[in-house]
Amino acid sequence: MQTLTEFEHKPLSAKLAGALDTLNAVTKVLKIQNVGKASDKRKLVISTNWLNLFGFAPGSPVEESVIGQQQGMTVSLAKSDEGKRVYSRGYANRERETLMDIRHQSKLKDAFGSARCVHITFRQGELTIVPIDPLSSRASAEGVNVAITDANGLYGAIFDVVALVKEHAFSTVTVDAEGDFDNSQEAVLLAMQLRRLGYALSKDDQGRMKASLSEEPVPMRDVDLRVTTPHNGEGVAFNAQSPLSTFAACTSGVDITGLEQDGFAVSSILEWRPPESRDFKKDRETGEVIAHNDKTESGAICAALNAAGASAVFNEDIYQFSAERVKALLANETHFSISLQCDCFSSLKNKKDRQKAIDSLDSTRDMIFPALEIVEQTRIPSLCVENVASFAQSVEHDLFVARLEQLGYQVYSAVLNAGDFDGYTKRNRCFVFATLLDTPFAFPEPVARTTHLWNDIIAPNLEQLRDVTHCKSVHKGVETGRIRLIREGDATGPTLTKNQPRQTKDSVYCQIGDRYYLPSVPMMMQMMAMPSTFDLSAVNQELASEIIGQSVCLKLHSALYGAIKKHLTDYAQGVRGFVKEVVTAPLKAANDMIKPMEEQMALF
Numbered sequence: 001m002q003t004l005t006e007f008e009h010k011p012l013s014a015k016l017a018g019a020l021d022t023l024n025a026v027t028k029v030l031k032i033q034n035v036g037k038a039s040d041k042r043k044l045v046i047s048t049n050w051l052n053l054f055g056f057a058p059g060s061p062v063e064e065s066v067i068g069q070q071q072g073m074t075v076s077l078a079k080s081d082e083g084k085r086v087y088s089r090g091y092a093n094r095e096r097e098t099l100m101d102i103r104h105q106s107k108l109k110d111a112f113g114s115a116r117c118v119h120i121t122f123r124q125g126e127l128t129i130v131p132i133d134p135l136s137s138r139a140s141a142e143g144v145n146v147a148i149t150d151a152n153g154l155y156g157a158i159f160d161v162v163a164l165v166k167e168h169a170f171s172t173v174t175v176d177a178e179g180d181f182d183n184s185q186e187a188v189l190l191a192m193q194l195r196r197l198g199y200a201l202s203k204d205d206q207g208r209m210k211a212s213l214s215e216e217p218v219p220m221r222d223v224d225l226r227v228t229t230p231h232n233g234e235g236v237a238f239n240a241q242s243p244l245s246t247f248a249a250c251t252s253g254v255d256i257t258g259l260e261q262d263g264f265a266v267s268s269i270l271e272w273r274p275p276e277s278r279d280f281k282k283d284r285e286t287g288e289v290i291a292h293n294d295k296t297e298s299g300a301i302c303a304a305l306n307a308a309g310a311s312a313v314f315n316e317d318i319y320q321f322s323a324e325r326v327k328a329l330l331a332n333e334t335h336f337s338i339s340l341q342c343d344c345f346s347s348l349k350n351k352k353d354r355q356k357a358i359d360s361l362d363s364t365r366d367m368i369f370p371a372l373e374i375v376e377q378t379r380i381p382s383l384c385v386e387n388v389a390s391f392a393q394s395v396e397h398d399l400f401v402a403r404l405e406q407l408g409y410q411v412y413s414a415v416l417n418a419g420d421f422d423g424y425t426k427r428n429r430c431f432v433f434a435t436l437l438d439t440p441f442a443f444p445e446p447v448a449r450t451t452h453l454w455n456d457i458i459a460p461n462l463e464q465l466r467d468v469t470h471c472k473s474v475h476k477g478v479e480t481g482r483i484r485l486i487r488e489g490d491a492t493g494p495t496l497t498k499n500q501p502r503q504t505k506d507s508v509y510c511q512i513g514d515r516y517y518l519p520s521v522p523m524m525m526q527m528m529a530m531p532s533t534f535d536l537s538a539v540n541q542e543l544a545s546e547i548i549g550q551s552v553c554l555k556l557h558s559a560l561y562g563a564i565k566k567h568l569t570d571y572a573q574g575v576r577g578f579v580k581e582v583v584t585a586p587l588k589a590a591n592d593m594i595k596p597m598e599e600q601m602a603l604f
Contacts, residue, residue, distance in 0.1 A: 020304055025329050026050045026122040026313045029132065029320050032112065035103070042108050044118065046127070047099035049297055050315070051086065054122045058088040058098055066111045072118070072130035073111040075100065119325060132320075135169050135197045136213045143172030143218045149226040150179040154395070155186035156402050157225040162193045162369060164223065165211075171218045173199065175209040178226070182209065185395040192358065192366045196319060236436045238381050239332045243572035244565065247330070247380065249338040249371075250318065252299035253306035254551035255386075257534055259337065261554070262561045266307050267331040270314040270321060270374075271300040274341075274362075298539050302547060305535045318370045323377035334568060336375065336383035339552070340367050343498075345391045368400045376407065382435040384564060386552055389415045389428035401432065409434035412441060416560065418553035419492045420446035424453045424527045427495045427553050431560060437571040444559040451555075452491045457526050458510055458519075465510055465517035468503060474516050477505035486510045486519075496524055501545035521545055529554040 028048060035041040056062070061078040062085065078084075088096045102108065112118060115131035146164065148157040155177065165173055173194065181187050187209065191201055199211035239245055244263055248256050249270035256266050273295050300315040312329040314321060323330065341364035344354055357363035375383060391397050392415050404411050411434045418427040421444070435441060458465075468474055477483030482505045484494035494508050503518065510517040519527070521544050525534060528551055536544040 020053060020310075022309045022311060023053070023304060023313060024123065024311045026054070026300075026315055027326060027329070028120045028122070028315050029117055029317065030120060031117050032108070032115065041103070041105055044102040044108065044112075044129070045099060046102070046120065047097055049098075049301060050122050051098045051100070054127075055125045056086045056098065056100070056127075058086055058096075060086045062086060062100065064102060064104065064107060066107055067128075067130075069110060070113040070115075070131060071111070072128065073107065075102075075127040075129065077125045117320075121326075121329075135166070138169045139171045139213045140169050141218055142170060143174070143220045144168070144170045145174045145176055145220050145222050147176045147178075147222065147224045147226050148181070149177070150181070151226075152402070154399055154402055155181055155184060155190075156399060156406070158186050158190040158193075158399075159369070159372065159403055160225045161190060162197075164225075165194070165197065169213075171213050171216065172220070173211040174204050174220070177208075182207075186399070188358065189366045189369075189396070189399075192361065192363065193369055195361060196366075236381050237332070237379065238437070238571065239334050240572045242332075243334050243568045245331055245333045246335045246337055247333040247378075248303070248307075249336070249374070250341065251303050251337070251339055252547040252551070253303035254528070254530060254534070254547065254554070255337060255339065255557060256303055256307045256310075257531065258552065258554045258557040259561060260308055261531075262558055262565055264335065264561065264565070266310055267333060268312045268314070268329070269300065269303050269307060269310050270316065270318060271303050272296055272315055272317045273299045274317070274364075295543065298543050299547065301538050302536065305538055318367065318374075321370060321374070323374050330378065333378075334381050335564070336378070336380045337386075338371055338374075338383065339386045340364070340371060340391070342388040342391070342550070345388050345394060345396075365396060368396050368403075372400065372403055375404070379436075381437055382433070382564070382568060383409075384434075384560070385432040387430050389430050392430040397430070397432070404432075404434045409436055410441075412443065414443045416443065416556055418556040419449075421553075421556045421559040422447055422449055422451050423492070423529060423553040423555040424451060424457065425493050425495050425553060427556070429552060429556065433564065435567065437567065439567055439571040439574065441567040442563060444563050447559070449491065453486065453493050453527070454488060454490050457523055458486060461520070461523055464520035464523055465512075466520070467515055468509065468518045469514075469516045471503055473503045473505050473507070474509065477507070477509075480505060482506055483516075484508045485516075488512060493527065496527060496549045498546050498550040500524065500549040501542045521548065524548045528552075 028050070030044065030046065032042050032044050035043050055077055061081050061083055062075050063078040063083065064073055064075050066073045086098060086100055088098050090096045111129070112131040115133050117132040118129050119132050121128045144164070146161050148155055148161065161175065175181070175190070191209070194211040195201060199213060202210045202212070204210040242265060244265055246259055246264045246266045247268040248259065248266045251269065251271055259266055275296065297315055300313050304310055304313050311331065314326060344357060344363050344365045354363065358365070371385065392413060397413070401411050401413060411432065413430065413432045415428055415430050418425050433441065474483065484506065486493040486508065496508055497506060500507050508519065510519060521536070521541060524545065525548055528548055530548070536547065539547070
């Protein structure tokens with residue numbers, strides 16, 4: 001067996017130049033900032049690795065044009081060498097940063113009004129920038145009291161509540177729930193969603209959950225969501241000419257590699273690495289907390305570099321993403337692959353930290369909401385969701401499955417272990433597969449083992465192990481019993497985690513005698529069955545380890561997607577004879593399942 005290649009990191013500009021020639025568009029959401037603390041003047045600073053890729057190199061002349069009042073602006077490469085230019089700035093120990101700085105106050109006002117955020121679409125030689133108005137900017141002069149109930153052990157109507165609120169922007173929302181809703185996990189999830197939309201939470205005079213955009217009293221309407229109606233469906237918009245076309249979300253590229261190895265074609269990617277506390281620092285002069293190490297593009301760039309033919313990358317927070325907004329960029333995919341953030345379901349996060357994350361809205365427990373919104377808006381024929389094994393026992397899992405079934409999907413759920421599919425680790429993962437297609441599906445069966453972790457990876461690459469016996473985290477892991485070890489002769493090993501590079505007490509180490517060693521990045525890649533051609537050189541070693549640690553084992557992934565591929569191709573072969581053209585799936589409003597307001601009012 002060949003020795004693994006050592007990890008190599010290259011500057012992003014070198015990697016992006018000419019590497020993504022299939023990419024037609026990238027999108028981002030950015031904030032409009034104030035010029036200074038005491039100033040009411042504003043600025044839009046576009047600082048991103050994507051500028052160079054789409055022709056906006058430092059020194060390039062540009063021109064700004066307002067599309068219309070509060071309809072946005074375009075920035076395009078200018079034919080003349082005179083006027084405004086793209087520029088760059090440098091930092092110690094960092095590659096120079098390419099950026100644009102838009103400060104023309106009348107243009108900003110005309111293009112964006114009072115919006116604080118904008119949506120940017122990068123195309124070759126042109127940026128299209130449109131305002132994103134918060135829900136509060138269109139708040140109605142009325143409120144709503146929604147009645148929900150516990151149906152089959154779940155308050156599934158919370159999805160309808162959120163859809164109703166997004167559609168009508170009620171100034172006040174109260175929830176009249178039967179049973180012990182206030183102490184339910186569904187109440188926690190609904191509260192998180194309402195807070196993300198800008199609502200302040202309290203209790204009304206009857207002790208019910210109340211969400212408000214303002215303190216002004218408004219007339220209230222009643223809406224009964226205690227009886228939900230199954231989706232009546234409008235047929236399946238199945239792309240029989242490309243039955244394995246895929247929209248991949250929440251991925252840094254490992255599962256994209258697995259998909260493409262198994263014959264799937266990933267055309268659209270949604271990825272945005274959430275900022276973490278260690279990405280920020282306080283400004284020494286002002287005391288303001290600022291981002292000093294923006295990594296929000298790292299996963300998207302890695303995913304794009306490892307996708308053979310992606311045409312669009314949505315480098316956006318899934319909580320802000322709208323399939324409706326980017327429908328012109330979406331291909332007619334038949335499959336949606338998404339790895340929901342697993343931190344809040346992992347046993348590695350304690351109860352106190354989970355509650356802290358909910359309070360700060362750093363928690364991703366409610367990520368099922370935006371995931372389902374994408375499904376509802378695209379009406380995609382099939383989808384597969386991956387998460388940690390404990391997700392299968394959560395309320396979120398049950399709500400997710402119930403909602404998919406309500407939307408007309410046949411849903412299958414299972415916990416699979418990578419070790420049962422010839423994997424090098426005992427990585428347990430929950431998979432939820434849902435389909436609108438009427439062909440059979442079954443999860444794969446375990447296979448006979450042919451691999452051996454110690455013999456195949458550890459023993460041939462001992463020189464790549466780093467001795468960390470002296471580290472406090474190792475001692476703490478041994479003392480608490482939380483250290484996870486690969487011992488001499490082990491055929492499989494423990495699950496790698498996102499925190500592997502930070503050498504926590506839960507990290508995976510190799511034990512040889514009385515010494516403890518940390519596996520290298522190339523060794524970790526092989527433990528996850530990643531090909532040596534997987535490109536991690538656009539990120540540093542810490543980010544590379546994070547990407548590997550939170551990825552899926554590709555041996556398990558291949559077994560699963562072999563079953564999904566059969567399901568899709570069987571259906572395609574059955575319909576190919578009478579499907580004469582590719583049908584574009586109609587985008588469906590998130591709250592189509594809710595009766596029109598006037599119909600519901602007639603009930604009271």
